Amino acid sequence: MSTVIVAGGGAAGMMAAIFAARNGKKVTLVEKNEKLGKKLFITGKGRCNFTNACDTEDLFASVVTNPKFLYSAFYSFTNQMVMDFFEEIGLPYKVERGNRVFPVSDHSSDVIKALERELKKRNVEILLNTKVKSLIIENNICKGVRLEKGNSGTGRHIPKELCADSVIIAAGGVSYPRTGACGDGYGFAKEAGHMVTERLPSLVPFVLQDTCCKELMGISLKNVSVSIYADGKKVYSDFGEMLFTHFGVSGPIIIKASAYIHKYLDKNLTLYIDLKPALDEKQLDERILKDFRIFQNKQLKNGLEKLLLRALIPVVIEKSGLDGEKKVNEMTKEERRKLGTVIKNLPFTIDGLRGWDEAIITKGGVKVKEIDPGTMESKLTGGLYFAGEVLDLDALTGGFNLQIAWSTGYLAGISC
DSSP states (O other), X not given: OOEEXXXXXXHHHHHHHHHXXXXXXXXXXXXXXXXXXXXXXXXXXXXXXXXXXXXXXXXXXXXXXXXXXXXXXXXXXXXXXHHHHHHHTTOOEXXXXXXXXXXXXXXXXXXHHHHHHHHXXXXXXXXXXXXXXXXXXXXXXXXXXXXXXXXXXXXXXXXXXXXXXXXXXXXXXXXXXXXXXXXXXXXXXXXXXXXXXXXXXXXXXXXXXXXXXXXXXXXXXXXXXXXXXXXXXXXXXXXXXXXXXXXXXXXHHXXXXXXXXXXXXXXXXEEEEESOTTSOHHHHHHHHHHHHHHTTTSBGGGSOTTTSOGXXXXXXXXXXXXXXXXXXXXXXXHHHHHHHHHHHSEEEEEEEEOXXXXXXXXXXXXXXXXXXXXXXXXXXXXXXXXXXXXXXOEEOTTTHHHHHHHHHHHXXXXXX
């Protein structure tokens, strides 16, 4: 019986171990944490949005980096197959808004428990509290791994070395370091001669220069449009929900935008928010006039309460360059135009992105041109496979990054 070592007990690692074992391999899963699936536990705010029930075209469209590499992986283990797999191992699921798939229980722990049951059923040996130190490579063939000395927590003493016919690296990325993520998989890849692209935190909130953010903290905006400009050129736009924080902005459309703007971070970045996307400029002006007739004897700062959230009014007035003390019945057409322009294009200067502690996923990783997309095996070192976040692959929120983990883990597991 051939043997397989899987380094990493996250989503990709557990899936790889299960399918290697289902294919008759003797599998050892090595995890440096005290339990499996620590990052999986916190995904989807603890509910675990484990895939997306969209069609295949949308699945590929939601992958930001190297989607073509995933052709074999996604077709070998589709999102529907992922749902069927979890149902088969005793995890009922439900599909919510945006085709997001969750366990019926809304508990990520149930996803992990289902995987653990299947690992046990397939006689996968699990070594917890055990760290892979380096690879054993001879004549460009991976022969096993070297381990940190210690105890697995199972009563088995950990040897200095574990030999195997195949090794799967599923050690994750750098995002959410509190879950134990430290990027050690990249070191293993480099040992085997692989290039590792620059790693950056992705799916993170924006930091803004504007001091008014603290005044707007906690304000949630629904049904707004955002546009991002780099040196005056539009590079991104979206519609949906966002949130002001003490440091800048967050929320679904902002998190999504962060996946696309890394290559523009050396440029002057400006975020524009259209607070009234359903109204064109003429319709907005008519609406402003209507409100001004109602509040004709009030000052501008008190005459916009039917149109805007109260906390936004002083910010809009300031960015319009208008006098908030001026009565609305004294406002000129040009002043109304300035007001309307800012309501449709409320500007903020982007200072950068938040860091690894808040990153949902790692952008960058093991260069995929050096990996066989049909098997996940290294093109440089025989018997060595990669799966999951350690690879230079990332996608949008909505279950797509976990789909990458499941599909690449599956493919590595059946191929090794």
